[in-house]
Amino acid sequence: MYNERDIKFSKNGDIVLKGGDFDITKGTESLEQDVYNRAKTNNPDWYLHDGIGADLEDLRGEPNTREVGERGASSLFSALTYGDRINAYDVKVRPVPTKANEITLYTFINTGESKPLMMPFKVNLE
Numbered sequence: 617m618y619n620e621r622d623i624k625f626s627k628n629g630d631i632v633l634k635g636g637d638f639d640i641t642k643g644t645e646s647l648e649q650d651v652y653n654r655a656k657t658n659n660p661d662w663y664l665h666d667g668i669g670a671d672l673e674d675l676r677g678e679p680n681t682r683e684v685g686e687r688g689a690s691s692l693f694s695a696l697t698y699g700d701r702i703n704a705y706d707v708k709v710r711p712v713p714t715k716a717n718e719i720t721l722y723t724f725i726n727t728g729e730s731k732p733l734m735m736p737f738k739v740n741l742e
Contacts (some may be wrong), residue, residue: 617707618644618702618725618727618733619644619646619647619727620641620646620647621640621641621642621644622640622641622645622648622649622679623638623640623641624638624639624640624641624645624649625637625649625677626729627652628728631727634701635640641694644727644729644733645737647659647692647702647705647706647733648735649699650667650701651696651702651723651725651735653668653669653690654668654692654695654696654698654701655670655696655699655721655723655737656669656670656672656732657669657670657695658670658672658673659671664674665699666707667693667698667699667701667734668695668698670688670691670692670694670695670696671691671695672688672691672692672721672739673721674691674742675687675688675739676740676742677741677742678720678741679741680713680716680717680718680741682711683720684719684741685711685712685719686711688711688719688721688739689709689710689711689721690709691711692721692723692737693707696709696723702725704729705726706725706726707723707724707725707726708720708724709721709723709724710724714738717740717741717742718738718739718741719739719741720736720737720738720739721736721737721739722734722736723736725738726733
């Protein structure tokens with residue numbers, strides 16, 4: 617489920633070419649791309665999938681409190697599990713205040729490997 621293949625693209629959303637052909641994801645790269653997209657997307661950017669974005673930009677201007685961190689973690693969790701892309705039992709999101717105006721959402725996904733996939737997402741509250 618988490619080792620699907622897809623066309624590889626850069627963090628900027630550009631298709632990656634290899635020898636003139638589309639490069640293809642390997643291992644959990646497709647999952648990582650999906651997680652990154654969902655964390656960085658605000659609804660309704662994907663109008664056919666109204667729950668795919670985590671809306672983390674909505675936290676800007678909020679205080680760095682436990683409640684705001686939990687709200688961000690809950691929003692990211694919902695985006696990652698939207699459409700059953702990731703099984704709810706396989707994902708955990710832990711909010712950690714990392715600066716006075718920043719929360720990092722540490723995201724752990726059990727992919728069946730010996731170590732979970734860990735992806736941190738910094739949320740600037742300013």
